[in-house]
Amino acid sequence: MEVQEPLExxxxxxxxxxxxxxxxxxxxxxEGRLLFTMSLPVVISMLLQALYNIxxxxxxxxxxEDALTAVSLAYPIQMLMIAVAVGTGxxxxxxxxxxxxxxxxxxxxxxxxxxxxxxxxxxxxxxLFGLFGVRPFFNAFVADDPEIREMGIEYLTICCTLxxxxxxxxGVERIMQAQGKTVYTMLxxxxxxxxxxxxxxxxxxxxxxxxxxGVAGAAYATVGGQxxxxxxxxxxxxxTKHDVRIRLRRFRPSGAIIRKIxxxxxxxxxxxxxxxxxxxxxxxxxxxxTTTAVAVFGVYFKIQSIVFMxxxxxxxxxxxxxxxxxxxxxxxxxxxxxxxxxxxxxxxxIVGMLCFQLFPGQIFSLFEASDEALRIGMVALRIISPSxxxxxxxxxxxxxxxxxxxxxxxxxxxxxxxxxxxxxxxLALSLLTHNLDRIWLAFPIAEAFSLAVSLFMxxxxxxTILDQLPALAAPRWRNRATTAQRRHxxxxxx
Numbered sequence: 430m431e432v433q434e435p436l437e438x439x440x441x442x443x444x445x446x447x448x449x450x451x452x453x454x455x456x457x458x459x460e461g462r463l464l465f466t467m468s469l470p471v472v473i474s475m476l477l478q479a480l481y482n483i484x485x486x487x488x489x490x491x492x493x494e495d496a497l498t499a500v501s502l503a504y505p506i507q508m509l510m511i512a513v514a515v516g517t518g519x520x521x522x523x524x525x526x527x528x529x530x531x532x533x534x535x536x537x538x539x540x541x542x543x544x545x546x547x548x549x550x551x552x553x554x555x556x557l558f559g560l561f562g563v564r565p566f567f568n569a570f571v572a573d574d575p576e577i578r579e580m581g582i583e584y585l586t587i588c589c590t591l592x593x594x595x596x597x598x599x600g601v602e603r604i605m606q607a608q609g610k611t612v613y614t615m616l617x618x619x620x621x622x623x624x625x626x627x628x629x630x631x632x633x634x635x636x637x638x639x640x641x642x643g644v645a646g647a648a649y650a651t652v653g654g655q656x657x658x659x660x661x662x663x664x665x666x667x668x669t670k671h672d673v674r675i676r677l678r679r680f681r682p683s684g685a686i687i688r689k690i691x692x693x694x695x696x697x698x699x700x701x702x703x704x705x706x707x708x709x710x711x712x713x714x715x716x717x718x719t720t721t722a723v724a725v726f727g728v729y730f731k732i733q734s735i736v737f738m739x740x741x742x743x744x745x746x747x748x749x750x751x752x753x754x755x756x757x758x759x760x761x762x763x764x765x766x767x768x769x770x771x772x773x774x775x776x777x778x779i780v781g782m783l784c785f786q787l788f789p790g791q792i793f794s795l796f797e798a799s800d801e802a803l804r805i806g807m808v809a810l811r812i813i814s815p816s817x818x819x820x821x822x823x824x825x826x827x828x829x830x831x832x833x834x835x836x837x838x839x840x841x842x843x844x845x846x847x848x849x850x851x852x853x854x855x856l857a858l859s860l861l862t863h864n865l866d867r868i869w870l871a872f873p874i875a876e877a878f879s880l881a882v883s884l885f886m887x888x889x890x891x892x893t894i895l896d897q898l899p900a901l902a903a904p905r906w907r908n909r910a911t912t913a914q915r916r917h918x919x920x921x922x923x
Contacts, residue, residue: 460765468746470611474618475742479734481625499581501727505708512701518603520694523605530756532905543686548600550594557588589646594655601662621658697838707847736781740774744828751832774821785814812869816876825882838886846879
């Protein structure tokens with residue numbers, strides 16, 4: 430159930446709102462420039478994340494197709510870890526941004542501290558799964574293929590037991606994003622990606638005197654990059670100046686704050702965890718045809734992230750801007766930011782779709798695909814990629830919903846798209862056609878259904894929330910040179 434704060438509880442009077450938005454670039458800088466400068470570091474960092482996932486798979490394929498299948502089967506659990514971390518971070522981001530927009534700095538700091546606390550508890554839960562749950566998980570999928578099973582167990586156990594790095598790193602990233610300091614986010618992710626890319630071949634193949642670890646080397650390179658990025662994030666958080674401060678002394682968890690974090694964060698977790706359920710279901714469906722189809726699906730998820738990550742990075746920055754201006758009750762800036770994000774998302778998705786349509790063979794050849802994998806992969810990319818354009822609208826609308834505290838709408842959209850539509854459509858196509866190639870049609874079908882629901886919910890949000898906001902004019906952005914010149918002109922005027 431959504432916990433929605435009444436608008437009047439956090440809407441300052443107009444004079445206070447004007448003062449609040451003057452104090453932060455998210456309230457005064459031109460929306461286009463602001464969205465670009467805030468999103469560029471996030472987009473770069475998320476592209477790096479996508480890149481090192483792809484590099485990971487490219488090196489793993491050099492071992493064998495079975496190794497790629499093992500890593501692909503482990504991927505849904507890694508997605509679940511990211512879902513919990515990012516979902517909690519989304520809730521932190523939205524709450525911190527609103528409190529900063531209201532100039533309630535102590536409450537923003539308390540939200541950040543409580544958010545890091547629950548992220549640490551989440552890492553503990555995955556550590557326990559890594560110790561006791563990984564083997565039963567793989568036995569459920571590949572009990573009759575011991576080579577794939579043992580490689581998968583080895584890989585996923587390492588990723589789960591050492592997951593504290595990614596949880597805390599993502600938490601600090603969201604704290605920085607809520608303050609508009611997205612360059613720090615880029616530095617963290619650049620560091621993690623560099624460590625991963627450098628050590629992937631070294632640990633997988635035993636270069637430079639290191640032992641040959643195989644898929645375990647890929648796992649150690651991944652968690653090593655995450656832990657180093659976490660350490661850098663703590664340095665930036667505690668050793669540089671911020672509006673938000675982490676107070677560990679006399680810290681006590683606040684149930685009220687944690688509930689507010691998860692009123693937005695829980696739907697985001699569910700939305701992304703639905704992706705885990707979908708991937709598990711699709712893997713179970715595809716493995717009935719061939720294990721190669723599972724490997725192809727795993728590769729598809731890695732390469733489609735090159736298209737989706739820039740959009741997700743941009744919408745992450747947009748959510749901070751929209752949430753800040755929602756707290757400051759600046760409707761015009763909210764809507765303009767949303768529109769700019771939508772247009773940019775559409776452009777990115779169209780470019781990605783064209784690449785997948787024109788060069789599917791070249792893309793899959795990067796992974797040393799067998800003839801069978803190449804044939805399956807080319808068909809999959811050409812059928813799925815048109816759905817990217819539809820997804821651009823849904824993702825942008827979800828950002829608006831989350832920024833105004835209606836994250837449950839985003840959760841409903843994902844439920845409809847990935848459980849109510851995608852998996853049943855894939856199952857129906859499989860049963861009716863008995864043709865692997867037809868299963869991929871489930872993706873555009875699901876995205877079209879989700880888009881229709883998204884537009885209906887957008888109408889409701891506009892009517893119940895946006896239309897209730899006053900048309901408070903946003904102050905114009907003036908750089909220092911312009912301001913100084915105007916003061917000089919005023920002082921010298923006759």
